[in-house]
Amino acid sequence: MKRSIIIWLIIFGSLKTFAQQNNSFNGIDVNMNNLYRLSNAVSRSISPENFTGAKGEGGKATTGTGAGPARELGKGWKLSPSVVIKSKTTFTLALIENSGCIKHIWMTPTGNWRNEILRIYWDDETTPSVEVPVGDFFCMGWRQYAPLQSLAVAVNPGSAFNCYWAMPFHKKCRITMENIADEDMVLYYQVDYILTDVPADAAYFHAQFRRVNPQPYKQDYVLVDNIKGKGQYVGTYLAYGAHRNGWWGEGEIKFYMDGDTQYPTICGTGTEDYFCGSYDFDTKKKNAQGVETSAYTEFCTPYSGLPQVIRGDGHYNIEQRFGLYRWHIVDPIRFENNLKVTIQDLGWHTDGRYLPLQDDIASVVYWYQTEPHAPFPKLPSKDELEVN
Numbered sequence: 001m002k003r004s005i006i007i008w009l010i011i012f013g014s015l016k017t018f019a020q021q022n023n024s025f026n027g028i029d030v031n032m033n034n035l036y037r038l039s040n041a042v043s044r045s046i047s048p049e050n051f052t053g054a055k056g057e058g059g060k061a062t063t064g065t066g067a068g069p070a071r072e073l074g075k076g077w078k079l080s081p082s083v084v085i086k087s088k089t090t091f092t093l094a095l096i097e098n099s100g101c102i103k104h105i106w107m108t109p110t111g112n113w114r115n116e117i118l119r120i121y122w123d124d125e126t127t128p129s130v131e132v133p134v135g136d137f138f139c140m141g142w143r144q145y146a147p148l149q150s151l152a153v154a155v156n157p158g159s160a161f162n163c164y165w166a167m168p169f170h171k172k173c174r175i176t177m178e179n180i181a182d183e184d185m186v187l188y189y190q191v192d193y194i195l196t197d198v199p200a201d202a203a204y205f206h207a208q209f210r211r212v213n214p215q216p217y218k219q220d221y222v223l224v225d226n227i228k229g230k231g232q233y234v235g236t237y238l239a240y241g242a243h244r245n246g247w248w249g250e251g252e253i254k255f256y257m258d259g260d261t262q263y264p265t266i267c268g269t270g271t272e273d274y275f276c277g278s279y280d281f282d283t284k285k286k287n288a289q290g291v292e293t294s295a296y297t298e299f300c301t302p303y304s305g306l307p308q309v310i311r312g313d314g315h316y317n318i319e320q321r322f323g324l325y326r327w328h329i330v331d332p333i334r335f336e337n338n339l340k341v342t343i344q345d346l347g348w349h350t351d352g353r354y355l356p357l358q359d360d361i362a363s364v365v366y367w368y369q370t371e372p373h374a375p376f377p378k379l380p381s382k383d384e385l386e387v388n
Contacts, residue, residue, distance in 0.1 A: 026196045028101045028168060041196035046094040047189060048080045053096065065186070082188040085116075090178040093189055100195040102167035102205075105175075107189035108160050109134055113143050114385045115181035122204045122371065123171040131376055132209040133385060134177070136364050138163065139307065139325050141239030143387050148307040149300045152235060152327045152366075155307070165234075165366065167205040168198045180382050203231050203368035211362035211380055214243060218356045220254070220342035224365045227339040231369030232332035236341075238275075239308075240322045241360030244347075247280050248357060251344030257335040266333065271343065275324045276304035296322075303327045319360075341365065 025034070027041025048065075050058035064080025085091045109116050113135025120130035135141055138161035139153050148155040154162040167173070173193075179185050208224055215221055223236065233255070242248045249271035254264035268274040272281055283297040296309045308323030333339075345357040379385075 026198070027194050028166060028196065028198070030103075039196070041194040044096075044100075044193055044195060046096070046191045046193075048083050049078075053094070053191075053193070082186050085177060085179040085185050085187055087179055087182055087184055090176050091187075092174065092176050093187075094173065094175040094191045096169075096173040096193060096195075097171070098195050099168075099170050099198045100173070100193050101169070101198065102173065102191060102193045103164075104192040105163040105189070106160065106192075107134070107187060109177075109185060109187045111179070111183060111185040112181055113140060114387055115179065115382060116185060116187075117178040117180060117379065119176045119178070120167070120205070120207075121172075121174040121176075122169045125371065127373075127375060129204055129371075129373055130207040131379060132207050132364050134161070136209055136237065136239060136362060137161075137207060139237045139323055139364075141237070141323055141362050141364075141387075142241075142308055142310055142321050144308065144310060146298070146308045146323065147300070148305065148325075150305060150325065150327060151302045151329055153325065165205055168202040169204070170198050170202070204371055204373075205366070205368055206373060207364055207366045208376055209362070209364050209379065210377065211360075211384065213241070213360040213362075213384075214358040215345045215361055217358055220344050221251075221361050221363075223253075223341040223343060223363050224367075225340040225342075226374045227335070227367065227369065228337065228374045229370040229372075230336055231339075231367055232334045233328060233339060233341065233365070233367045234332050235327045235329075235366035236274075236325065237364040237366075238271075238322075238324045238343075239362040240324065242320045242322075242357075243359050244357070246347050246355075248345070248347050248359060249280065250348065250354060251346040253341065253343040255333055256340040256342075257333070258337050258339075260340075271324075271346075274343075275306065275326050276301070277306065281306055303329060321360075339367075 025037045025039040027039035044053040046053040059076050061080035062075055065082045066078045070077040070079050114133045116134045118132055118134045118137050119128040121128050138155055139148055140155060145159045152165055251271050253268040253274045255266035256264045272278060281296050282294045284292055284294045286292050298307055298309050299305050300307050304326045306324050310321040312318045312320055345359050347355045347357050349355045
């Protein structure tokens with residue numbers, strides 16, 4: 001009997017050790033409730049002060065954009081805080097080999113944010129999984145700073161772009177920035193990541209940009225189509241430019257998934273509803289004379305917001321423009337085989353009928369999926385990207 005107990009204790013201890021070894025925390029899914037957990041993940045960071053992210057290689061630059069200010073201090077004193085990306089060239093921001101996960105990207109680019117194209121490639125793919133003008137990727141499509149605080153993206157004073165989307169990869173990650181402008185640009189940036197084991201069921205992060213100006217009459221704006229594979233849709237950014245007076249946000253968003261044809265499985269009730277607002281984002285107030293006034297109300301929440309409302313200056317910048325985001329973090333839209341997403345451009349006639357509009361709409365959609373991904377549409381040209 002005693003011998004049997006000892007054998008069972010040995011077996012139980014071995015099983016417990018095996019379970020602990022095979023249940024080690026990979027450091028990817030971090031939150032307030034598990035910050036105490038130890039992990040074998042290795043923290044690394046790439047910036048102009050350490051282009052490779054290698055251990056012990058930060059702050060060793062002897063040349064760089066800070067060489068002048070540091071001329072009396074020398075090595076180790078901020079000699080390379082940024083990079084200059086020449087006109088019509090592409091710069092590799094990061095090249096990471098091994099399995100791991102991007103945890104945070106910070107950058108502050110000079111110049112025209114629509115003329116700076118951010119691309120991310122996973123493993124050995126030759127076409128990017130992320131291809132977006134940098135301003136639009138960080139929800140600043142109108143080339144004008146606005147504070148934004150959310151779980152996935154934060155834009156802080158002054159024009160500091162931050163991204164917190166988790167981006168796991170199994171073999172390799174390559175991040176580039178193309179400057180399509182006629183002028184050089186300066187980029188300060190940092191890519192924070194971990195090297196760790198990535199679960200086999202980890203899907204890859206994707207982001208795609210589109211713009212139509214003007215939107216064809218009585219046609220739905222296509223946010224994304226031709227997604228093929230298994231995954232989940234996790235976010236929408238919309239840069240909306242109104243070409244006429246009146247309310248513009250009656251359009252329904254529709255998710256066609258897994259073989260849907262004429263009618264979608266998920267259909268929203270209006271643009272402001274999808275972006276988690278209501279009644280035209282309108283706040284009614286009374287002025288000092290007691291007269292009721294109304295106005296768009298900017299807001300930011302962890303999952304949705306209207307951070308940009310550009311009201312025009314009454315001179316050359318006359319159009320109203322809006323920036324909206326909606327993150328499906330707790331409610332990802334999952335698909336098994338394929339996905340297409342559209343939204344209507346819809347307002348009102350003066351007699352109470354719906355009015356199909358023809359506005360300036362640009363968007364970024366964010367999703368995770370298995371690879372390979374379907375080819376992206378050709379990115380609009382420099383002139384087609386222009387905000388004027």
